[in-house]
Amino acid sequence: QVQLVESGGGLVQAGGSLILSCAASGRTFSMYSMGWFRQAPGKEREFVAAITRGGVTTDYADSVKGRFAISRDNAKNTVYLQMNSLKPEDTAVYYCARGWLGVTASASGSAYDYWGQGTQVTVSS
DSSP states (O other): OOOOEEEEEEEETTTOOOOEEEEOOSSSSGGOOEEEEEOOHHHHOEEEEEEHHHHOOEEOOOOTTEEEEEEEEEETTTEEEEEEEEOOOOOOOEEEEEOOOOOOOOOSSEEEEEEEOOOEEEEOO
């Protein structure tokens, strides 16, 4: 059983920055693409960013492009989400997820098999 544990969420003022981390259990982390999703109250879960297993290719939602950066450290079994220029509309619970084996970085939630418990990000105006 794979466990994904997010950390780094919190309260930040608009224009500020946060770095989210997601630590994965197991020895095969480098074999899988990883993604970040978020869900705001009353809204559906939405794609934020994804990264291929080697970290060469990334993909972003238009709403965060140029402000957020996804990266990974396979030696530490960890994926990161650097969030800059935060806006109140970025407020949500952020989840990391592991892609199905063989799936490249995807914006579809169905492409991921394991999910973390989420970390709250609140951006005040």
